[in-house]
Amino acid sequence: MEDRRTIALVDCNSFYVSCERLFEPKLSGKAVVVLSNNDGCVVARSREAKALKIAMGVPFFQIKDHVDAGRLIAMSSNYTLYGDMSHRVMRTLSELGFPQEVYSIDECFLDLSDAVEPVATMAEARRRVAHDVGIPTSIGIACTKTLAKLASDLAKEHPAGVYAFPPPGPELAKILRNVPVIDVWGIGPRIGKVLLELGVHTALDLARMNVHTMRERYGITGARVVQELRGVRCIELEEVQPKQSITSSRSFAGQVTELDDLRAAVASFVERACEKARSGHRAATALTVFIEHNRFDPRAPDCSGALTHHLSVPTNLTSELMHYASEMVRRLWRPGGRWKKAGVLLLGLVDDRSQQTSFLDQVDRERGKALAAAVDEINNKHGRLVVRCAATCLSKDWRPLMERCSPRYTTRWDEVPKIG
Numbered sequence: 001m002e003d004r005r006t007i008a009l010v011d012c013n014s015f016y017v018s019c020e021r022l023f024e025p026k027l028s029g030k031a032v033v034v035l036s037n038n039d040g041c042v043v044a045r046s047r048e049a050k051a052l053k054i055a056m057g058v059p060f061f062q063i064k065d066h067v068d069a070g071r072l073i074a075m076s077s078n079y080t081l082y083g084d085m086s087h088r089v090m091r092t093l094s095e096l097g098f099p100q101e102v103y104s105i106d107e108c109f110l111d112l113s114d115a116v117e118p119v120a121t122m123a124e125a126r127r128r129v130a131h132d133v134g135i136p137t138s139i140g141i142a143c144t145k146t147l148a149k150l151a152s153d154l155a156k157e158h159p160a161g162v163y164a165f166p167p168p169g170p171e172l173a174k175i176l177r178n179v180p181v182i183d184v185w186g187i188g189p190r191i192g193k194v195l196l197e198l199g200v201h202t203a204l205d206l207a208r209m210n211v212h213t214m215r216e217r218y219g220i221t222g223a224r225v226v227q228e229l230r231g232v233r234c235i236e237l238e239e240v241q242p243k244q245s246i247t248s249s250r251s252f253a254g255q256v257t258e259l260d261d262l263r264a265a266v267a268s269f270v271e272r273a274c275e276k277a278r279s280g281h282r283a284a285t286a287l288t289v290f291i292e293h294n295r296f297d298p299r300a301p302d303c304s305g306a307l308t309h310h311l312s313v314p315t316n317l318t319s320e321l322m323h324y325a326s327e328m329v330r331r332l333w334r335p336g337g338r339w340k341k342a343g344v345l346l347l348g349l350v351d352d353r354s355q356q357t358s359f360l361d362q363v364d365r366e367r368g369k370a371l372a373a374a375v376d377e378i379n380n381k382h383g384r385l386v387v388r389c390a391a392t393c394l395s396k397d398w399r400p401l402m403e404r405c406s407p408r409y410t411t412r413w414d415e416v417p418k419i420g
Helices: 015-023 047-051 060-068 079-094 118-132 145-155 170-176 189-197 203-207 211-229 259-279 318-332 365-382
Strands: 007-012 032-035 042-045 073-076 100-104 107-111 137-142 162-164 245-256 282-293 305-315 339-347
Touching: 007 079, 007 118, 007 145, 015 032, 015 042, 015 073, 015 079, 032 047, 042 047, 060 073, 079 100, 079 107, 079 118, 107 145, 118 137, 118 162, 137 145, 145 162, 145 170, 145 211, 170 203, 189 211, 203 211, 245 259, 245 282, 259 282, 259 318, 259 339, 259 365, 282 318, 305 318, 318 339, 318 365
Parallel strands: 032 073, 137 162
Antiparallel strands: 007 107, 007 137, 032 042, 100 107, 245 339, 282 305, 282 339
């Protein structure tokens, strides 16, 4: 029986830049880049910035002359805004009714096997996202996920923004002949370099490689890439799996030396991690706190360290985990230390709706859950951090550098755009 599976990959164009432009129309048509944490390096570029030969990952100080000359606009990353806009895009696409896999903050796969006219369906989806959310997208359609990913790249140059690959055959081979092998999903710079040395220059060359050879060299992943380029479906849409761990960490603007600064930073990370855990009905069976010195400062003492506390009862209560985290920070800190990064990990996550309790448990969990639910409801309604733990306010000196950050337009009442 013929396999009629059709997959679409929806990719938000220059997503971080598009989010910034949505609320600042004056940025449209301008060369714009978004910087990483602490305004360190470029993590997103507009088409105009790419035309200036601004490379992804380039340190900000190397392009500052463009900014000072007015040729380029640099923005600090605003992950609160980007996360909310991503949620809106994915929710709009989910309303189409097709099986969906959210692959990243700006990409998702859709199974269009039941769509009568996949191209027309995705053209309408693109129009809806642009109208309802305001984010431009490029959509690739093919018979496998790997081909759909390539098609979405080609869609960026297509006037309609939707590009469908033909079925496997001479027409598809003609297209793949013009695609550099390094552009294939799953072929990074390291593998791409080796393939080029072997004479594999294009996606078509890769599709013609011996599957067993690829498996011997690069495992099952390499073999699947070859098969998928041939139109053989090997990578299925993945259902969302419950998280097994949650990490919350950040690099500091400068080097932190004071105990209160470290405690405030770690308290903030615990607060954020617990919020994520509760939103997914997850509870931790262990908590890890880690602190790291600046590895790039030869004068910085090696004061990195980590501690883990195993919990007798799984929990996602902020106050409980913050108590343990504060004690671990006290044990990790030492005079003369200089730290550049810290973070927390919630480990061994289980469903918080059915978990093992203990007769020796002294925490009033019902009261704690009611308090946490009330705090989450207020913050969800009025913006994150409207209600927060006092421990996070011990210091602000640890907070990352965000000199060029835009407002959190969609999640903070006090930062909503004003007219007039």
